[in-house]
Amino acid sequence: MEVDAPQEGFPADIFAQTVPDVMVCPICHGVMRQAVTFMCRGSHKACETCCQQWVKQMTPATVLLIASSATLSGTNSQCVARRSDSFLLLVDHPVTPTVAQRPCEWQGKLEDLARHQTQECSQRVVGCSHPGCTHRCPACALPGHLDACEWKPVPCEKCLQMIARKELPAHLGTVCPAVEAPCPDCHQPFQRSALDAHRAQCPEAPLPCTIPGCDAKITRCRMADHLATASAQHLACLQVAFERTKAESDTTKEALAQSLAAQQRLQDEVDDLTVEIIDLEEEVNVLRQQAPSRNALVEQIRALLISGKCIDLASDCISLKIVRQSLEEYFGMDLTALKGTISEIVKQMS
DSSP states (O other): OOOOOOOOSBOGGGBSSOOOGGGBOTTTOSBOSSEEEESSTTOOEEEHHHHHHHHHHOOTTOEEEOTTSOEEEOOGGGOOEEEOSGGGGGTTSEEOOOOSSSOOOOOEEGGGHHHIIIIIOTTSEEEOOSTTOOOEEEGGGHHHHHHHOTTOEEEOTTTOOEEEGGGHHHIIIIIOTTSEEEOTTTOOEEEHHHHHHHHTTOTTOEEEOSSTTOOOEEEGGGHHHHHHHOHHHHHHHHHHHHHHHHHHHHHHHHHHHHHHHHHHHHHHHHHHHHHHHHHHHHHHHHHHHHSOOHHHHHHHHHHHHHHTHHHHHHHHOSSHHHHHHHHHHHHTSOHHHHHHHHHHHHHHHO
16 A cells, blocks of 8 residues: 655755755655654655555555665554654755745745744735735836736825725716716816715706696796796696695595495494393393202202102102102202203202
């Protein structure tokens, strides 16, 4: 099984001096970064990230070829790595960074490389600081770009506001309050900030006639003459408007009268229903007063049982049907209900 070789180590060509073979990672073949040592017989070393990737891919039959031609074979448990101090030897090793544009002439220690590449290197890629610009270029070319950037804020020559260079023509054409623009009615030049106030009083601004029904549009300066010379036309317009308003008023009155009539009919129905409800409540109260109470019925049946009238009544009847009818007529209730009441009385007496 061949192990993938992620380029995690430092490229060898960035160092000003020849790097010893013991500092070369046998996996990525770069100068070891954060080196670790395998806990094996050969104590081989590799980049920490390379070691982690290798351990994930290896099997018990994995064989790793080391640059020194030594062979390491073993199982997962035999290839546990521990951090090595060998990477500390590289700290004082002078390096020269390599960039895509052109070589940087800086030379220094490996421990200073990251800071140089991110903060000091003239070939590092940086972004433009102007809002809206996405351009990126080497740091050495940034000053020239900042001067020529189309997003650079520049002062407007009219209102002195800071506007992006590419948006300046649109600002001058439609937004800038200090630019003079002609009034669309009288065609006199005014600053854009004062144009709205002028149009509110412009004598050449077209206005609709104030007489209802007149569709004429007259300039402000000629409105008085129009009102004075078009009296007959305005009188006819007012007559038409009056007739139209009167017809609308009559229609509204008729609809209102119909609505009031419908409301009165509903009110009459409500009053009739209220009277019927009161009458029904009175009838219910009368029936409740006339109906015998349960206790009175129980006492009546108890008295009949004690006096023996029920037995005499049964012996006087020829058939059970007559007895049933007689009992129901006598007690004024169904025989089944009477039996239940009698059973309750018998239980109470016992």
